[in-house]
Amino acid sequence: MRNVVSGLLIWTLAVAGVGAVAERPGAEETQMAPPGRAPASRPAPARDSRKKALSDPSTALGNPNHPLKDSSTDPGPNPDKDVPDDRYADGSPVITHAEGNWPWGELLYGKSYPTTLTIRNDCWSDETVGIFVTNLPYISLPASVTVPARSSLDVPITIVTPPPPNLILTGRETIPEHGIFGEVQGEVVIWHPWTAEPECKPNRESYKASGHIHYDLTPPAAPPSPEKIAGAGACQVWWNTGQRPATVKEDQDCTADIRELAAAYRLRVLQPVVDRAPAQWGWLPSAGQIGQMSIDACLGMKAKAQAQLEKQR
Numbered sequence: 562m563r564n565v566v567s568g569l570l571i572w573t574l575a576v577a578g579v580g581a582v583a584e585r586p587g588a589e590e591t592q593m594a595p596p597g598r599a600p601a602s603r604p605a606p607a608r609d610s611r612k613k614a615l616s617d618p619s620t621a622l623g624n625p626n627h628p629l630k631d632s633s634t635d636p637g638p639n640p641d642k643d644v645p646d647d648r649y650a651d652g653s654p655v656i657t658h659a660e661g662n663w664p665w666g667e668l669l670y671g672k673s674y675p676t677t678l679t680i681r682n683d684c685w686s687d688e689t690v691g692i693f694v695t696n697l698p699y700i701s702l703p704a705s706v707t708v709p710a711r712s713s714l715d716v717p718i719t720i721v722t723p724p725p726p727n728l729i730l731t732g733r734e735t736i737p738e739h740g741i742f743g744e745v746q747g748e749v750v751i752w753h754p755w756t757a758e759p760e761c762k763p764n765r766e767s768y769k770a771s772g773h774i775h776y777d778l779t780p781p782a783a784p785p786s787p788e789k790i791a792g793a794g795a796c797q798v799w800w801n802t803g804q805r806p807a808t809v810k811e812d813q814d815c816t817a818d819i820r821e822l823a824a825a826y827r828l829r830v831l832q833p834v835v836d837r838a839p840a841q842w843g844w845l846p847s848a849g850q851i852g853q854m855s856i857d858a859c860l861g862m863k864a865k866a867q868a869q870l871e872k873q874r
Contacts, residue, residue, distance in 0.1 A: 665772025697747035
């Protein structure tokens with residue numbers, strides 16, 4: 562049985578004990594595996610010898626500190642490819658491995674996305690399951706959980722994306738259709754350690770998270786964003802290029818629009834930089850002053866600001 566991660570938000574990440582073999586107390590040596598789990602490929606040890614091994618800490622069965630019984634340490638990805646049998650030399654069972662995908666899809670910076678991790682225990686006894694997260698700082702999970710025998714446990718997860726990194730746009734960029742985004746590449750590992758009595762084989766499940774975290778570049782309804790170039794009107798073309806379009810006959814036809822564009826440019830592009838180094842931007846006019854400036858003064862402010870931004874890079 563291979564587990565499949567169905568996704569994010571309205572979907573559940575389902576994790577079950579894959580391929581483990583459970584031995585029910587009192588079962589005969591020719592075990593009957595519970596539904597969905599593979600039967601043992603060799604008979605269990607004779608009952609008396611098994612009982613003796615369980616009481617002997619020098620054996621794998623009897624050693625409570627055996628590595629395969631430790632839920633706090635990830636055994637790593639598939640180290641058993643070359644093991645010719647289903648048990649190691651010390652008699653402990655070989656780890657079974659399962660892999661799946663956890664697609665996050667397209668997320669936005671500065672948002673929260675709830676989902677659920679469901680862990681299945683197919684063993685005949687309660688088990689402590691280890692959880693290991695790599696390269697996914699957006700989620701917080703417990704290091705381990707205890708799952709009752711023959712049942713499932715839902716672990717709530719909230720994916721919290723970070724605030725958007727500081728992005729300085731000068732108004733000359735062309736934003737690609739897919740936007741600007743960061744890559745999600747990480748892994749969640751679910752480790753079911755070996756249970757010796759009744760026996761349940763160790764199992765490691767790994768889930769590769771993938772997706773993108775985007776800037777929300779949706780422009781406000783008004784005023785138009787100074788970064789929007791495609792489909793711009795004549796006044797916006799004048800603001801973007803610094804050159805008066807032939808279709809504009811009088812300055813007064815664009816004065817109000819360019820003042821709005823200059824004010825939006827100051828707020829969206831320049832203000833984060835001003836906040837970090839106010840002394841270097843003491844010359845920058847306020848929004849109120851921009852509302853009284855001429856077109857040439859607005860364009861001059863933009864040119865001077867862009868030159869200063871280039872020096873600070």
